[in-house]
Amino acid sequence: MKRQLVELVHARSGDKGDKANIAIFAPDRQTYDLLLREVTAERVRAHFAGIINGSVERFEVPNILALNFVLHGALNGGASRSLRSDSLGKSLSSALLRMEIEVP
């Protein structure tokens, strides 16, 4: 069954130069394991096609049931030179929550 991430996790994003990070937070270990399998760096990069022009790294933070994604080339050159409304990438987190994953 396909479910949207918004039904499963909460998220926050932040900026650093032209990079953005998005952390997603699972409510329990089972959901965390599901995220580990389904929400790969490659899938996140594909999800943000047209918004980011660099690579995506994923870091696992199992002690707080979180995955942290670092998106390179994500902010139109960086918040202080960006032309975008969301220059700080504050809402990239909610954009990630649109992603659909396969849930058993």
Added chain:
Amino acid sequence: MEKMRNVMPEKSVRLAAGPGFYGDSWRPVRASIERGNVQYVCSDHLAELTLAILQKNRQRDPNLGYTQDLVPMLADLLPLAVQRGVRFVLNAGGLNPMAAREALLSLLRKFGLKLKVGVVLGDAVLERLDDLQAAGASLAHMDTGADIATVRERLLFASAYLGARPLVEALDAGADIVLTGRVADAALFLAPIVHELGWRWDDWDRLAQGIVVGHLLECSAQATGGNFGGDWRSIPDMAHIGYPIAEVRESGEAVISKAPGTGGRVSFDTLREQLLYEVHDPAHYLTPDVDVDMTTLHMQEIGPDKVRITGASGRPAPQTLKIVAGYEDGYMGQAIIGYAWPDALAKAQLAAQIITQQMAETGLKSEETIIEYQGFNSIHGPLADATHVDDLNEVYLRIAVRCPDRREAAKLGRLVPPLGLSGPPFIGGVGGMIEPRALLGIWPTLAPRDIIEEYVRVSVEEA
């Protein structure tokens, strides 16, 4: 983390978060002082863009260049803080900590307060870039490897992120208020912890706990339910949101809370969101004082609005410090015009087409043009859901252009008002011309810390 449970009560220190950026409110800090039993207020006033603004202020007036929330904030908080013996550690000195000190000293004289003001200098390295290069630092862009020569002529500021040591020196010398320029945000909080608890500078695990506490507090209400991506509806009384308070013990154990009677929430969920905010690799959160591993820590709710943090671990501090420089990077011109139902999006799209055609025909030199439809896709861009776009109540077109100079950028605004009579029907919200905005390129780089720290100076003076 080892815990000491002796007969003597374990020593501890209580810190309050101040505003999280230049422009944030200091009102919630009053509750932390009044009812939070805190000994220190620490706050970060310097975003990257803030330094560019301060640089322009200083060019206009050599007595400016610090964040001007400093004086009104302390005028408001000091009378109570002095009664309670609360001290301040603030990076409000910006690019001109000495001018900040002068402004503060005159406030203290006005209030008749005999307080000691500490100043930390040495973070501003724009005038020393040649020295740094001569000493072997390439100053190449940290991410792209580009040569700094490409932006050198356009640099407005260059600031190194200092660690907590000079701040501790100022506190040790009795400073009631410590003013700094750029320091690592979390170092503003680590400094009073180290000063009070006497931690060693190679006690990596404890220092890591201190940095985690600082990182959790440095963005004010983002730790207490503000900008919370979870169940935001359930956050109580956001109008009176409390800022976070930390109690840190000698062992390194910390408890995050907020003042009684304030809104917001401190929970596992609100804190874990803040823990990873603006973090790259959580196993190597690099700061000037310690390389922090957040993946070993444990967060536990121990009561309402109380979360205990233990177990962060640290590795030796890096041999380089990060420098962030900012350079002039052209201007943004922008224009906004709204359209009403029916076919609001289609009208806004036609307006965009008219403007871009006229831009080309009038020779407006734009290096990049962005078209957004507010109410549809201005925030999520290509990820916005386009299912219901044919029936939107209203859509605002926003066009932004990147131009080499202000005059060119201003041309965009002049193309929009005529649309009211000569474009598609049913406009609203033509908000007049928007002034072009100077854009700032950011140049992050690294340099050996000893060359930078050689110039760090600490002074403490009584009003």
